[in-house]
Amino acid sequence: MTHQFPALTSVQKRELQDIALGIVAPGKGILAADESVGSMGKCLHQIGVENTEENRRQFRQILFSADERIKSCIGGVIFFHETLYQQADDGTLFVKMIQDKGITVGIKVDKGIVPLAGTNGVSTSQGLDGLSERCAQYKKDGANFAKWRCVFKISDATPSTLSIKENANVLARYSSICQQHGIVPIVEPEILPDGDHDLRRCQYVTEKVLAALYKAMSDHHVYLEGTLLKPNMATAGNRCSTKYSAEEVAMATVTALCRTVPPAVTGVLFLSGGQSEEEASVNLNAINKCPLVKHWGLTFSYGRALQASALKTWCGHNQNEDAATEQFIKRAEACTFFLNA
Ligand code: 13P
Numbered sequence: 001m002t003h004q005f006p007a008l009t010s011v012q013k014r015e016l017q018d019i020a021l022g023i024v025a026p027g028k029g030i031l032a033a034d035e036s037v038g039s040m041g042k043c044l045h046q047i048g049v050e051n052t053e054e055n056r057r058q059f060r061q062i063l064f065s066a067d068e069r070i071k072s073c074i075g076g077v078i079f080f081h082e083t084l085y086q087q088a089d090d091g092t093l094f095v096k097m098i099q100d101k102g103i104t105v106g107i108k109v110d111k112g113i114v115p116l117a118g119t120n121g122v123s124t125s126q127g128l129d130g131l132s133e134r135c136a137q138y139k140k141d142g143a144n145f146a147k148w149r150c151v152f153k154i155s156d157a158t159p160s161t162l163s164i165k166e167n168a169n170v171l172a173r174y175s176s177i178c179q180q181h182g183i184v185p186i187v188e189p190e191i192l193p194d195g196d197h198d199l200r201r202c203q204y205v206t207e208k209v210l211a212a213l214y215k216a217m218s219d220h221h222v223y224l225e226g227t228l229l230k231p232n233m234a235t236a237g238n239r240c241s242t243k244y245s246a247e248e249v250a251m252a253t254v255t256a257l258c259r260t261v262p263p264a265v266t267g268v269l270f271l272s273g274g275q276s277e278e279e280a281s282v283n284l285n286a287i288n289k290c291p292l293v294k295h296w297g298l299t300f301s302y303g304r305a306l307q308a309s310a311l312k313t314w315c316g317h318n319q320n321e322d323a324a325t326e327q328f329i330k331r332a333e334a335c336t337f338f339l340n341a
Contacts, residue, residue, distance in 0.1 A: 001096070007221050008179060016226025017266060019144045019184045023104050023228065024267030027074030027336045029300035032271070033063055033307070034108035034147060036080060043307075049316035057086050062192070062314055062324045063307065064088070064097045073332040076104040078147050078186075078301070084138070095142040106186070107138050108144040108155055109174070122163035124170055125150045129172065145184040145276035147230065148174045152191045154205055154237065159191075164212045172216035179223055186301070188230040189213055193273050195237035199244045203234040203252040210260035224264040230301050231257070234274050234281055250286035254294060263295035269296070272305030277331055280305035285338035299339060305333045 008016070023030065035043060040059075041051035049055050060083050077098050084107060087093050095105050111127035125148060127302075135146065150167035152159040167189060175185035189209050191202060210231065217224060234252035236244055257268060270287070272280040280302060287298055300306075309331060314324035 020266035022077040024297040032078045032303035034078040034080045047315045061248035066278040073336040078106040105142045107143040109146045110148040124166050131177050147186040149188040154195045154197045168216035170211040175222040176220045186228045186230050193238045196239040197237040199236045203256050206256040229268045246282050246286035250290040254290045254292045267297040269301035272302040277305045281338040286303045
């Protein structure tokens with residue numbers, strides 16, 4: 001226990017940190033466009049569009065064809081496996097379209113949530129088997145960062161100690177594997193907003209989950225400067241009767257981070273977790289204005305909060321594609337504006 005066996009050279013460490021720093025450069029965040037086939041199906045269903053590979057491609061094309069204006073707002077785009085190998089109408093690989101704008105390409109590598117048998121509904125995420133080989137291939141195919149998502153539900157009995165430990169461990173194992181391949185791991189321990197819990201309870205659970213995560217990251221020798229954190233904001237459950245201001249959400253969120261996230265971590269990018277586009281921007285603004293000392297860039301890695309208006313505007317009709325792309329650009333610009341305001 002007294003010796004260190006370095007896993008990464010100083011050149012590898014420098015590469016990882018540079019990738020992470022580029023993604024969270026001032027004013028920039030991430031577009032999470034890595035919905036699995038099933039999750040994308042739910043989005044398309046809302047607008048009455050069939051969940052086919054072609055329709056998924058069409059919608060991704062609407063986002064990825066955004067012009068130069070998003071260069072200053074978006075530092076990274078998270079792809080789903082299928083999308084990494086898809087092309088625009090003119091034959092250009094989506095990966096190339098993103099890279100040509102100077103934006104870093106990332107890939108979701110977990111293989112989804114599975115229940116932990118014998119528990120009261122808690123879960124883990126699978127996908128470690130073969131991850132090293134997949135990372136090696138993804139790196140060759142243009143991905144420089146990855147994402148792995150774990151979820152926790154708040155109830156009287158959850159998250160359990162077992163689920164906090166198991167998910168922390170799987171996130172740390174994934175991180176160490178990614179780093180061996182020059183891929184920056186984003187760790188996403190998402191506490192779902194479902195439930196009637198208040199803001200304090202969410203903050204408390206967030207602290208417990210993050211504290212366990214960074215203990216596991218240390219145990220697994222993860223190079224923290226070459227990682228990014230994608231947490232939930234601390235918010236009350238969506239059935240909570242008390243309403244909290246953006247300033248209260250911000251104070252609870254930043255307090256939880258200050259208590260648990262080492263300053264060595266290069267950046268924190270919040271998920272939007274079902275918040276409306278407006279709410280996600282306003283909360284992000286309050287978080288950045290929160291008067292506590294913050295050791296990391298605090299920005300966005302939004303899925304729904306960057307795509308909802310674009311999806312609604314598109315509705316599956318070719319003639320709406322340009323207007324839908326404009327909606328996405330508008331949201332990305334608003335997030336950046338709120339970061340700096
Ligand atoms: P939302 O911002 O829609 O929560 O999605 C972010 C994400 O990547 C979830 O894994």
